[in-house]
Amino acid sequence: MLKIKISQHIPMPIQVSLECMDGQIHALVGPSGSGKTTVLRMIAGLSNPEIGKIECAESVWFNADEYRKNFLSVPVAKRSCGFLFQQYALFPHLNALQNVLIALQNSGIDFERKRLLALQWLEQMGIDNLADRRPHQLSGGQQQRVALARALARQPEVLLLDEPFSAIDVPTRQSLYRTLADIRQDLSIPILLVTHDLREAELLADNITVIDQGIALQTATPSALFQKPRNTRVAQLVGISNTFQGKFNAGKLSWEGTNYILDVIDKGKIPAGMDVAWVVPQSGLSVHRQANHATLPVTIKQVSTLGQIASVELAIRDSGLSINWDASSAELKRLGLEAGEHVYLEIDPQQIHIMPLRPINDPRRLQNI
Template sequence: MGTDVSVEAEIRVRRGGFVLDTTLEVADGEVVALLGPNGAGKSTLLRCLAGLLPIDAGRVALAGRVVDAPRQGVRVPAAGRDVGVVFQDYLLFPHLSVLENVAFGPRARGVPKAEARQRARRLLERVGLAERAADRPRELSGGQAQRVALARALAGDPSMLLLDEPLAALDVDTRKDVRRELRGHLQSFDGPVVVVTHDPVEALTLADRLVVLEQGRTRQSGTPAEVARRPRSPWVARLVGLNLLSGEAADTTVAVGAAQLTVPEPAHGPVDVLFPPQAIALHRERPHGSPRNTWRAVVEGMDVEGARVRIHLDGPFPVVAEVTHAAVAELGLAEGVGVWAAVKAVELTVHPR
């Protein structure tokens, strides 16, 4: 990762009843993934950086150049920002060949036709599609179209790359291969890269740093390891496969609403309690035996993930348990079924909030 900050953004923008109010810095050579639930403001932030949406207040500087500053009357349009953008649906021109699609950006900036085509051919070779130069976009697979879109974004020699859900249009099998290829291309790009994604695997494999947006604000920022080790909200905890409960600690007891949990180490004041779904045991009758936390819950929903089933539980607090298919059958689990949930105190990790 580079050390020079190339993107400095303080953005406030209102769209209807939604307000995006956040900051973002990205260094040269750094790949930042914007994550968050639907409606968090990820694509809005990307559009502000690209110049497709004007900000209401704040400042956006790219490579030291201020491109948006309402108070100073600065507003550089998208075409003047030296930014390459890859959209979710790629938006390739259907009437142009693959070569002409990639050459379009340089041509629009006044690069002579021969030079633009030569640049396009080099980029198509780089993404492994030199032999498809004469084809139309409709003749390409989803993975090939994605690579053409990336080549087109790079053809203008941009100082920054923005990618909006770049793999969302691909099927599961194709996504895995293209994700690996895309990571290589992004690592070789010298400027800052911002990727919008809802896919945690995509974020963890592509990005050097994660920025989590919730309700228009930055909720958390850090390396994938930092975010996984210390999630700051229930949404982030679910993203990294953990349950998170916030409460008030007094010695080894944490009050979570009207419920109480016993934790392994003394703590005091506001805390977050973290534990994995696998730590929750489910029973049809109240369990007895070794010291543990138990509570009544109702199955709210179930998701099958390979050999395991994630059980969404409603009760004194919402959590997710993870059990085997055999356990689902043995316990007769289904939506609306009442269960006892149990988790040992030693499985809980407590962090001051």
């Protein structure tokens, strides 16, 4: 198990707290420059936070309070980390086997045993037949497999992956996803994955931490994160397009900019009469040809078809607002919907998620990380 709670102010603010169980993949997502890679470097010991604690497999790797008492920072070489970099970081003058052998250099075992272990890792990556090739003779995906074999050859207690699939084509990426899934089952160690690809995080991770300007804004399962973001900034960062404002009053949500009042579930967490932001996932939207008691009149403003998916912009009548509805091309064809038509939108009240309305720079957004 990996547990971290770290904080610093310079050279950039960092305030992150998370746990990753053995066998789990925990993704760190956020904009470029948000501090995701910095967190990995701190875990590996390549840099230190000002205060906090980093603990892995019941061993403390870093510990410092605000007074710098009981300071501890285990050297990089003594932290059992496998670190996979975005650009592979293979030695160009060494072949694949020799690159993996580097990780076993100080293992204390004889050369022939090290060679057999390195070959076994290349075999597990499916590239043992490429052991004699140098990096320039390998494809991007093959280089990444060599780098992954090297990271795992030390039998680390945690695996750190820094944008490992970003420079690889889609078919190769899918293959590496399967390899990562197999490794996860076999090794049962915490795996931290830095990625800018939300779909990748949703596909691979058990939990996701959203980081913005060095601050962990929310940690949740993928489904909870996309359906119930903590605040409007999280909703923006995870790409939730349908974010609106309103006023909440005991189960009634007045939709700002419209004359509509939506019935929502009152969980007793938001005071009556409070200004709020709210989101609704795509699963909470449906479009009908005929009106019923639960529908709102809308006009199809624009239809954008992307392969088998159609993105439909619906203008809320008698307002300046629009809401986006993603449907399959088949559903669009079945309903016979075209731009300019008047149809009816149904919003599932059970899927509306209400959030306190706070500015992005409000310091209260840093609470409960």
